[in-house]
Amino acid sequence: MSKSIVPLIEERIKAFGFDAYAWLPLARPVSLDHYRAWLDCDYHGEMKYLEEHLHFKEEPQRLLPKASYALVVSKNYYPAPRPDPRLQDSLSASRVALYAQNSDYHHWFKDQLRDLSQDMAALLPEDQFLPATDSLPILERDLAQQAGLGWVGKNTCLIHPNRGSLFFIGEILTTWSHPEPPELKPIHDFCGNCTRCLDICPTQALVAPRKLDARRCISYLTIESKTSAPIELRHQMGDWLFGCDLCQTVCPWNEKAFGPAMKTLSISSLTEIRDRLQKNPEQRRQQLSELRWILSSSIKNLNKFFTHSPLSRAGGRGLKRNAIVVATNLGFSELQQEIRQAGETYPQLTELSLWSLKNLAKEKVQKQSLEK
Numbered sequence: 001m002s003k004s005i006v007p008l009i010e011e012r013i014k015a016f017g018f019d020a021y022a023w024l025p026l027a028r029p030v031s032l033d034h035y036r037a038w039l040d041c042d043y044h045g046e047m048k049y050l051e052e053h054l055h056f057k058e059e060p061q062r063l064l065p066k067a068s069y070a071l072v073v074s075k076n077y078y079p080a081p082r083p084d085p086r087l088q089d090s091l092s093a094s095r096v097a098l099y100a101q102n103s104d105y106h107h108w109f110k111d112q113l114r115d116l117s118q119d120m121a122a123l124l125p126e127d128q129f130l131p132a133t134d135s136l137p138i139l140e141r142d143l144a145q146q147a148g149l150g151w152v153g154k155n156t157c158l159i160h161p162n163r164g165s166l167f168f169i170g171e172i173l174t175t176w177s178h179p180e181p182p183e184l185k186p187i188h189d190f191c192g193n194c195t196r197c198l199d200i201c202p203t204q205a206l207v208a209p210r211k212l213d214a215r216r217c218i219s220y221l222t223i224e225s226k227t228s229a230p231i232e233l234r235h236q237m238g239d240w241l242f243g244c245d246l247c248q249t250v251c252p253w254n255e256k257a258f259g260p261a262m263k264t265l266s267i268s269s270l271t272e273i274r275d276r277l278q279k280n281p282e283q284r285r286q287q288l289s290e291l292r293w294i295l296s297s298s299i300k301n302l303n304k305f306f307t308h309s310p311l312s313r314a315g316g317r318g319l320k321r322n323a324i325v326v327a328t329n330l331g332f333s334e335l336q337q338e339i340r341q342a343g344e345t346y347p348q349l350t351e352l353s354l355w356s357l358k359n360l361a362k363e364k365v366q367k368q369s370l371e372k
Contacts, residue, residue, distance in 0.1 A: 005123060006180055008123055012119045012120060020163070021071060021074070022071075026070050029143075031139060043215065056137040057138065064128060067174060067175055070172065072147045072171045073113070074169055076163065078099075082103045084102060084103050086306070090305075092290075093283055094242075094287060098265075100309070100310035104310050109170055110170070114131045117129035120176075129173070130174070131170070138173075141156075143169075145158060155247035155248060156212045157247070160253075164254035166254060190253070194252060195209075196250045197247035197248075197250060201247055205218070205220075218246075223314050238329055242311050242322060249265040273330070288335070294319050295320060295324070324342065327356065331360065333364055339357060
């Protein structure tokens with residue numbers, strides 16, 4: 001194919017407004033051995049599909065035979081490019097990961113990649129294009145790092161020196177061979193001696209730089225896990241209803257990219273969180289109301305309400321589970337009836353409900369003792 005096609009393809013890519021993109025030839029992932037060792041440590045918890053998909057990650061051509069190149073793109077998710085009005089209306093006071101405050105990227109972001117794939121296929125009808133977000137088994141951070149879109153930081157996220165780490169990664173695998181292969185310029189690792197991300201993690205999920213034990217991670221415990229968190233981690237989960245951003249918002253490179261807002265978003269001390277609620281009765285009232293709504297709604301209604309939202313990943317039962325933990329950690333004794341009802345209605349929540357009621361009752365006694 002003539003090199004004259006390249007400017008047309010570049011024009012189509014730019015038309016979609018991605019924040020960064022790069023081409024690179026498909027090869028064996030450079031982080032594959034590290035990834036295998038991570039799996040061998042069982043750090044992936046209940047996510048057994050990660051083991052089952054390993055052969056695809058070893059060889060992306062299993063997903064698209066004869067694939068020779070990948071287009072890797074990134075799109076910032078903060079400030080929210082696709083804010084979800086449902087969260088603004090129903091969960092404005094609850095603590096939800098920044099990415100999840102958008103409509104589900106598995107839909108709109110993948111739609112963009114699919115449309116771009118179709119545009120490129122129209123220009124190159126003899127070639128194939130396979131769009132993917134993290135819904136396909138690809139080591140996308142590996143690809144993005146090789147392509148020069150950032151370095152993998154100690155928090156395991158891809159970080160760019162000017163754009164931080166609050167962005168989605170997507171890719172398009174193709175059988176097309178770029179006639180003008182760009183020079184790959186991986187970005188230097190600028191983490192240096194900084195350990196902010198390791199230090200702030202409430203559950204010590206970052207067991208070492210670039211080594212995350214998902215079984216201790218608040219994001220995993222509130223999203224991917226289908227069971228209740230271990231008792232010893234529950235209080236450490238603070239007020240996170242869905243996901244967690246602490247290891248990113250505390251990062252100096254995100255502070256550089258997004259300014260003082262990151263410091264406000266990096267509050268991790270439960271004592272400080274409670275103090276703030278105490279000083280802001282309206283915030284407390286709103287958060288209490290939101291948790292009551294989750295606990296009182298049926299799982300079916302919650303699932304329906306959060307269709308095409310990232311929160312659908314946890315499901316209605318998962319959100320109820322998370323709400324119980326948050327209500328307990330914030331000392332919302334006003335929700336004891338709803339918590340008790342959830343435990344009686346859903347057997348999977350019984351133990352968690354009893355734990356919560358016990359802790360709320362204990363705290364009430366302690367409070368009454370101090371008031372005497």
